[in-house]
Amino acid sequence: MRRSLILLPIMAFLMMAQSPSKTDLLKLTDELDAAVQAGDWRQAAQLSRVLKEAVQSARNESMAREGQDLVDSVLSWLPEDTETLVVAAEPFTLSENDQRKVPTALAMAQGYAVGLLGAAEKENLFKAVLGRTVRLAALSARRFGEEAPSQRPPDSPVPLGMIPYQGCGLYAFTQPVGESVLTRPPEETIMGQRTWVSKGSQNDAAETETYFVSFLKPELVLVCNNRDFFSEVISRVVAPSQRRALPASLQEWKQLDRTAPLWGITHYSHNGAIFASLSPNGKDAGAIGLTVEFGLTSGAIRARMISKADPWKQFVDDPQFKGAAHSRQSPDGVWELSVDGKPEAALISVFSLMAALGFIVLV
C-alpha cells in the first residue's frame, strides 16, 4: 500500500508529460532497491518499468532544448533547395530488428530517419553503433524520383525498395562515436572533412549509390547519398549562409509542433507531382506542403496538408487503416489527418505518410 502511494505521484508526472525531479528518481530507485532486497518481484517489476520511463522522460526533457537549437543549426546547414526534413527529436537507442516486438509507428518512423546510417559502409557503420543512443536524427532530402542516368541499365526493371533521392542524414549521439568505428582510413578529404566513401543502396538494386560519411564532431555523424548534397552541407557548416532551407516564412511551419517525438515537413513547390502520384487515380489535390508528427499521446499520428481538396480521403477509406484514420478541415483551411494509435494501423500509416513526404518505397 505504501509503495503504491509513492508510485502515484511519479506516475502522475509521467501522465502529465512532466519531467520527474532528481529527488523523485532517487526515491523511486530506493523503492526498487527495497523491493529487490525483499524479493518482491511483482512490485520490483512494476517499479522498474515506471523508473525506466521516468528516467527516459527526464533525459528527453533535458535534451529537448539543445535538440531545438541543433535543428535550427541543421536548417541553416541544408541546401536551399531541400524539399523535405524529417527529425527524430526524441532520443532512441539503435537496436537490431527484434521479430518478437510489435514495432510502434514511432519506431518505424525512426527506422526511416536512420535509413542512410543503415545503408552506408555496407551496413557496418550501423552495426558498429548498435546499442548506442541517438539524441537526434535529421534526414533531409530533395529530388525524389530523379534517377541518375548511370544508375540503371536501359530497359531494366525499376528496383523495389526506396525510390531515388538526394539526401543527408545527420545523427547526433548522446556519447562520442569517433572515427575508430570505421576500421580504415578515409578515402577522401572533401572541403577539409575526412570522408569515408562506400557503395550500396536502399533498394534491391545492388550498389547503385555512393555514400559519404564524415564526423562533424565525435558525436555528430553526417551520412549522405549524393556528393553535391554532402559538399553543400559541409560548406554551410563551415560558412553559414543567410538563406536557409525550408525558410521560416513557409506556412507549413505554422502547422507543425516541433516538440513531437518525430516530425517531418515538406514543401511541394519543387516537386508537386509526388503527392498526386500516390493517389490511385492520379487526382491532384493541389498540395502545397505537408507536416507530419509521430509518437503523440497514446501513439497517435497527425498530418496536416495545405491543399485545395481533401487529400486524406483515400487514407480514411483505406481498409488497411482499420478505421483508425480520420480527416477534417481546420478553420484556416488546412486538411488534418489523425490516426489513432491502433497497432494494426501503424505500418500503413508510416508507409503512406513517409511516401507523402517523398520517401516512397516500391513493393
Place this chain on the structure above:
Amino acid sequence: MGRTLCLTTLALLLSDPLRSQTELTPLIRELRAAVQDDSLASASEIANRLDEAVQRQYSGWLIHDSRERIRDVLQWLPRDVESFWVNQEPFKIEPEQSVQLLYGRPALVYSVDRLMSLNGGAFYKSLANRTVRLVMAATKNIGPEDRAVPGVIGAQDVAYFYFFDGPVHLPPADERIQGHSAWKGTAVIDSGAPFEPGVKREQREDENWIILPRPDLLIVANRHEMLNRILEQMSAGSKTRALPDDLPEWTQVNQSAPFWGLRHYSAQSKPKPGEQGYDAAELPRPDGSAQGITVQFDTANQKLEVRYLSTAPVAEGQLVGQFKIQHSEPQVWKLVSDIQDRGPWPVHFAMSMLGFGEYR
C-alpha cells in the same frame, strides 16, 4: 532425473533473492550515481538494462512452480493424449494486438489464437491486461495431417490450460459443468481438411467450452468428453498420467526451454505398410517406424530444435534451407534452426509435427 534437477535448479536460481541482489545491486548503484550526477543519457541506458534484468527475474518468479503445474496437468489429462506442449514465457493479454501483429512470436500465436477468436474476441477482451504465466496444451485423435505450413488445426480433441498470475474476473457464466463456471465459445474456422490446390477451403462452426476450475486457471476444450475427464481427474485425483515419464521422448526434451513440447505417435498417426511415407519420413508426416518428436524453442535467442525419433531415413523435402539436419545419435534426427535468420516458418513446421495448426 537429470532434467528434473536442472529445472528445479533453474527455478531456484531465478527466485533466489541473494543471487538476484548480486546481479541487480550494482546496476541500481550505477543508476543512482548517474542520476546524482545528472548524467541522464547514461542513467537512461542503465535503467533500460536494469529493467530488462528485473523483468527477467519477475518472469522467472512467475514460473517458479512450473514443474509442479506441468505434473498436475499431465495427471489431469486423459491417458491417450498424444501431444503436449508448454509455453513458460509469461505474457500479458493485449487484445489490441491481432494474430497478424504477433507474426514474430509464433509460440504466443499458438498459445492464444483459439482463445482470441472465440465469440468474436469478446472473451479475450474480458481478460485484457491480465498476465498469463504458463500455457499448456494437449491433443488427441489427430486426424490426417495438413502438409501446408503453417497448417490449420484439424477437428481433433484439444485442451488448453492458462495459469494466470492471480484470480481472473469474468462475465457471468453461461452454465456450470461439474460445479464449475463455464462459458460457451464459438468461432467459424477453416475445416482443417488437407490442402488441395485450387479447391476452396470449407469452413465450420467450432464449439469450445471455457472453464474456470480455480480462480487463476482457465481451461479451454473443444470436447465435452475430454473436458469432463479432466475435471473428474482434477477433483478425484489420478494415479496415471498422460505421456508417462518412461517414454523415450522425455529424455530428448529440455524442459527448461521457454517453449517445449513432445508427441508420442499413436498407431493411427503413422502410415501403414505400403502407404506413402512408410519407409522414409516425409516430415511433417511421420514414417511407419517413428516413435515421437520433441520440440524446444529458446525464444530469447530464437533457437529452435526439433528431435525426431525414428529408425527410418528423413527426406529433406521442405526442410532444405530451413533446418540444419544432424543425425548424431542413432534413431534421433535433430533439426536445428535459427529463427532470427529464417523467420517463423520452422516454428510453424515444428508445431505441425506436434499435431497443432493455426486456429483460423
